[in-house]
Amino acid sequence: MSAKNDQLRKIARTLLAEGKVKYFLGNVRGADGFSSKPTTARTPEEANEFVWDPSCVNNMASYLHEDKKRVLKRGEEPDTRPIGIFVKGCDSRSVALNIQEHIFEREQIYIVGATCEGVVDVPKLKKAWMKRGLPVAATNTLQLSINGDEVIASFDGKQEKFAKDDVIMQRCKVCRYPNPVIYDELIGEQVEPKPDAYPDLEEMEAMSPAERWAFWTEQFSTCVRCLACRNVCPACYCRECSVQRSNPAFGPRTTPTEKMAKAQFSNKTPTMEDNFNFHMSRMYHMTGRCTNCGECNRVCPVGIPLRLLTRKMDKDVRETYDHESGLDTEPKNLLAEYDDDDPEGGFL
Amino acid sequence: MTDNNENNENFEPKIIAFLCTWCSYAGADLAGSARIQYPTNVKIIKVMCSSRINPLFVLRAFRKGADGVLVSGCHPGDCHYLTGNYFTRRRLILFKKQLEWVGIDPNRFHMSWVSASEGQGWADVVNKVIDDVKELGPQDEMRRKVVE
Numbered sequence: 001m002s003a004k005n006d007q008l009r010k011i012a013r014t015l016l017a018e019g020k021v022k023y024f025l026g027n028v029r030g031a032d033g034f035s036s037k038p039t040t041a042r043t044p045e046e047a048n049e050f051v052w053d054p055s056c057v058n059n060m061a062s063y064l065h066e067d068k069k070r071v072l073k074r075g076e077e078p079d080t081r082p083i084g085i086f087v088k089g090c091d092s093r094s095v096a097l098n099i100q101e102h103i104f105e106r107e108q109i110y111i112v113g114a115t116c117e118g119v120v121d122v123p124k125l126k127k128a129w130m131k132r133g134l135p136v137a138a139t140n141t142l143q144l145s146i147n148g149d150e151v152i153a154s155f156d157g158k159q160e161k162f163a164k165d166d167v168i169m170q171r172c173k174v175c176r177y178p179n180p181v182i183y184d185e186l187i188g189e190q191v192e193p194k195p196d197a198y199p200d201l202e203e204m205e206a207m208s209p210a211e212r213w214a215f216w217t218e219q220f221s222t223c224v225r226c227l228a229c230r231n232v233c234p235a236c237y238c239r240e241c242s243v244q245r246s247n248p249a250f251g252p253r254t255t256p257t258e259k260m261a262k263a264q265f266s267n268k269t270p271t272m273e274d275n276f277n278f279h280m281s282r283m284y285h286m287t288g289r290c291t292n293c294g295e296c297n298r299v300c301p302v303g304i305p306l307r308l309l310t311r312k313m314d315k316d317v318r319e320t321y322d323h324e325s326g327l328d329t330e331p332k333n334l335l336a337e338y339d340d341d342d343p344e345g346g347f348l
Numbered sequence: 349m350t351d352n353n354e355n356n357e358n359f360e361p362k363i364i365a366f367l368c369t370w371c372s373y374a375g376a377d378l379a380g381s382a383r384i385q386y387p388t389n390v391k392i393i394k395v396m397c398s399s400r401i402n403p404l405f406v407l408r409a410f411r412k413g414a415d416g417v418l419v420s421g422c423h424p425g426d427c428h429y430l431t432g433n434y435f436t437r438r439r440l441i442l443f444k445k446q447l448e449w450v451g452i453d454p455n456r457f458h459m460s461w462v463s464a465s466e467g468q469g470w471a472d473v474v475n476k477v478i479d480d481v482k483e484l485g486p487q488d489e490m491r492r493k494v495v496e
């Protein structure tokens with residue numbers, strides 16, 4: 001086992017054994033060998049399963065919200081101990097965002113940060129694996145690591161090397177915060193951030209509006225509105241989502257205020273027009289809050305490149321208002337603040 | 349939908365305008381009482397403040413078949429609630445950029461500042477919006493289509 005794994009396990013074990021955290025959120029090896037899956041550890045033994053390697057794609061900050069949903073049993077005292085969480089660089093920004101927006105207070109989360117050289121895009125790795133005709137059974141003992149420009153997969157004492165650019169997540173190629181922005185404990189050496197540029201947007205920026213519309217029509221019309229992109233997002237925590245009203249019933253006594261609060265902005269049928277509304281709503285709600293963790297892009301079952309939307313938003317916000325969310329724990333919210341000297345673009 | 353949409357020559361756009369009650373609506377009112385002529389394509393929805401306009405309202409208007417949407421409020425610094433339109437400004441500028449990014453023509457969606465004393469200003473804004481939207485033709489992209 002690698003030193004990083006041991007370090008994470010030791011920290012988590014100690015925290016749980018001393019009762020400093022109520023539980024610890026981290027990754028364990030997934031059933032298919034390649035991927036890892038998010039887990040809650042409540043005992044030191046469970047913490048022994050944790051892994052920290054390039055397969056840890058999950059943003060654990062998304063699972064913090066589960067804590068808010070738990071209903072106490074009758075007579076149960078609330079557990080005020082902090083939640084332990086394992087974060088990479090990008091995840092730490094999501095946690096910071098939740099603290100900025102007062103969903104959690106800083107003391108309520110115990111952050112174990114890890115500097116990160118990138119995580120693998122599991123489907124891409126699987127494909128490369130199959131292409132080379134490597135044994136599927138070997139994935140039981142598979143261990144991944146990153147060394148310079150290579151992703152090294154070791155199994156059964158053998159080693160297989162993949163070019164980093166081929167199998168790594170797209171978000172890692174442009175990652176500007178590989179080192180956690182907030183943490184209580186840190187694993188690993190500082191990593192050099194990628195340059196501040198948007199190479200992934202260039203292709204779209206060169207398109208004409210009509211071409212862009214054609215592109216997005218094609219993409220949005222394939223959306224099945226499974227809402228996975230919303231559920232996984234660490235910045236989406238509304239009890240009732242504006243695109244999925246849970247109780248839209250109107251009665252004779254429904255007041256206009258209630259009707260207003262329950263307005264249905266997009267119908268449930270996944271038609272192109274409603275999908276368009278859904279995606280624009282989601283994009284707008286993420287403006288100035290999205291930390292570009294890329295989770296929405298990863299989980300989409302039909303492969304809609306949602307990162308093209310979130311990255312563009314990030315670029316706009318930074319260019320126009322020089323704002324970036326989730327860099328520290330100071331309360332800061334782009335759309336809930338203003339400046340007299342804000343640019344006056346486009347008003348007649 | 350209507351015959352108008354078939355033929356761009358006689359196309360009369362439907363414009364939904366969200367106006368704040370204190371400045372822009374009063375401005376439109378003044379245009380009326382001063383008998384300033386302007387086209388009737390604009391359907392006005394009065395809201396208390398321009399910051400009440402959720403950008404999702406704009407999307408909804410488009411989905412229901414608006415050819416163009418206009419949002420108008422008091423000039424920055426003149427807001428009846430002191431700061432409302434500063435929030436509007438941030439929101440709508442970013443929202444408009446997002447619409448452009450997915451390929452919606454920026455001329456479909458307009459924002460303006462019209463004060464209560466600017467009857468002529470209101471008529472000018474309306475004329476400009478209508479000209480722009482007429483040039484684009486009927487909005488068919490975001491309109492909800494009913495499949496038979």
Ligand code: SF4
Nearest residue numbers: 089090116118172175
């Ligand atoms: S985006 Fe950065 S911090 Fe996140 S997984 Fe990739 S390299 Fe690591």
Ligand code: SF4
Nearest residue numbers: 223224226227229300
């Ligand atoms: S995850 Fe993909 S298919 Fe599901 S709602 Fe989001 S964009 Fe649509």
Ligand code: SF4
Nearest residue numbers: 233290291293294296
């Ligand atoms: S990249 Fe996607 S999942 Fe991550 S914060 Fe932004 S919208 Fe949410």
